[in-house]
Amino acid sequence: MGDTRTADETGQGPGLPPVITFREPGSFARSVMAERHPALIQQVRDAFPYGPRQLRALDALLHEIAHGVVEPLDHGSPDRDLWLEWGREHLGRPWFDTPFLWGESYFYRRLLDAVGYFGEGPWRGVDPFAPFKRAELSGGTVEEELRALDDLVHLPAAERASALLHASLWGNRADLGFRGPGGAPEPAGGTPAGGLVADDGAALWSLLPPGARATVAVIADNTGRELIPDLVLVDHLLRHGHADRVVLHVKPGPYYVSDAMTADVADCVRRLAGASGEAGAIGGRIREAMGAGRLDVRAHAFFCAPFPYGRMPGDLREELASAALTILKGDLNYRRLVGDRLWPGTTSFTELTAYFPGPVAALRTLKSDVVVGLEPRALEELERSGHAWRTSGTHALIQVRP
Numbered sequence: 136m137g138d139t140r141t142a143d144e145t146g147q148g149p150g151l152p153p154v155i156t157f158r159e160p161g162s163f164a165r166s167v168m169a170e171r172h173p174a175l176i177q178q179v180r181d182a183f184p185y186g187p188r189q190l191r192a193l194d195a196l197l198h199e200i201a202h203g204v205v206e207p208l209d210h211g212s213p214d215r216d217l218w219l220e221w222g223r224e225h226l227g228r229p230w231f232d233t234p235f236l237w238g239e240s241y242f243y244r245r246l247l248d249a250v251g252y253f254g255e256g257p258w259r260g261v262d263p264f265a266p267f268k269r270a271e272l273s274g275g276t277v278e279e280e281l282r283a284l285d286d287l288v289h290l291p292a293a294e295r296a297s298a299l300l301h302a303s304l305w306g307n308r309a310d311l312g313f314r315g316p317g318g319a320p321e322p323a324g325g326t327p328a329g330g331l332v333a334d335d336g337a338a339l340w341s342l343l344p345p346g347a348r349a350t351v352a353v354i355a356d357n358t359g360r361e362l363i364p365d366l367v368l369v370d371h372l373l374r375h376g377h378a379d380r381v382v383l384h385v386k387p388g389p390y391y392v393s394d395a396m397t398a399d400v401a402d403c404v405r406r407l408a409g410a411s412g413e414a415g416a417i418g419g420r421i422r423e424a425m426g427a428g429r430l431d432v433r434a435h436a437f438f439c440a441p442f443p444y445g446r447m448p449g450d451l452r453e454e455l456a457s458a459a460l461t462i463l464k465g466d467l468n469y470r471r472l473v474g475d476r477l478w479p480g481t482t483s484f485t486e487l488t489a490y491f492p493g494p495v496a497a498l499r500t501l502k503s504d505v506v507v508g509l510e511p512r513a514l515e516e517l518e519r520s521g522h523a524w525r526t527s528g529t530h531a532l533i534q535v536r537p
């Protein structure tokens with residue numbers, strides 16, 4: 136069957152670089168659908184004593200991805216109609232023909248259907264990724280990272296601020312979806328292996344002068360080893376007057392394995408508050424800030440939608456417009472911010488994000504092909520390195536559009 140979709144429907148409009156799909160043999164996106172997703176289905180299958188219904192549904196999803204076409208959500212799924220609309224151009228086609236962003240999002244939504252997350256049965260509301268999140272939170276690496284906070288207490292404020300910003304940035308490297316079979320190995324802990332390919336850290340701090348009574352929005356990404364340093368940074372912003380109020384935006388449901396939901400925020404705050412030393416003190420202050428409404432948690436449905444931020448609904452746009460700065464964490468948020476396309480690396484970050492309702496800072500380790508805003512010389516050097524710098528999580532960036 137020929138492709139009868141219009142340029143608009145495929146996202147391959149004139150003048151724009153192609154939208155990334157799973158089609159390209161050897162591409163990173165293809166490896167996600169061909170290897171990472173099947174491995175994840177297996178991991179979830181192994182982590183729970185599911186009944187025959189869930190097991191059959193997981194096997195069917197696995198088979199559908201490899202051999203079938205994209206099927207709609209189950210009858211009775213609360214958002215079936217919404218996804219019928221969102222998937223108008225993709226349902227009934229092979230999974231590998233869908234855009235990377237849409238197909239990946241829909242995969243996670245289908246996984247939730249398969250395990251009965253929205254169903255009427257006993258598995259309703261049981262996060263299929265909870266065992267992985269829990270193991271990370273109680274592991275030795277988090278323990279070490281919490282203890283390391285004691286070393287920062289005596290640093291001058293500016294140095295501490297910079298260290299905490301970088302901890303939040305590199306926390307994005309600790310991504311549960313990024314490990315295990317089908318995922319690139321997590322770079323060894325400790326110091327980052329690569330460097331920053333862009334560093335607008337100074338511009339970020341200049342947008343948050345102490346005492347400005349600003350609201351800062353943080354669009355969170357992963358829980359655990361990423362959300363903990365995010366919360367530590369939030370504490371610093373509130374404590375040192377860089378922000379008067381912080382709104383932490385999390386996902387309304389399980390997504391991309393380790394993405395933070397409200398329950399995960401609660402677990403991370405509990406983990407911090409239960410620790411000794413500086414970590415415990417930060418945990419106590421975060422609890423207090425939440426109780427006083429100085430740290431608000433929101434879980435807007437759009438954060439699990441398969442679209443770039445250019446399509447954000449009016450209420451979210453209005454909310455972000457009122458922030459002095461939106462800090463946007465992680466790789467997927469970056470893809471959604473600039474558009475999941477094969478942009479030339481030197482495309483202007485400022486121009487691509489001009490639509491965003493207010494000043495925005497992207498904090499992201501590089502874990503997919505999309506990157507913009509690089510200096511031509513830096514890009515040349517990276518390309519010459521022969522290293523998988525775009526996808527391996529060894530490099531990171533801080534990009535700001537004031």
Ligand SMILES: O=P(O)(O)OC[C@@]1(O)O[C@H](CO)[C@@H](O)[C@@H]1O
Binds near residue numbers: 167310467503
């Ligand atoms: O948004 P995050 O947590 O930084 O990264 C999510 C991620 O691991 O998932 C996708 C592949 O599954 C990639 O685009 C990206 O690297």
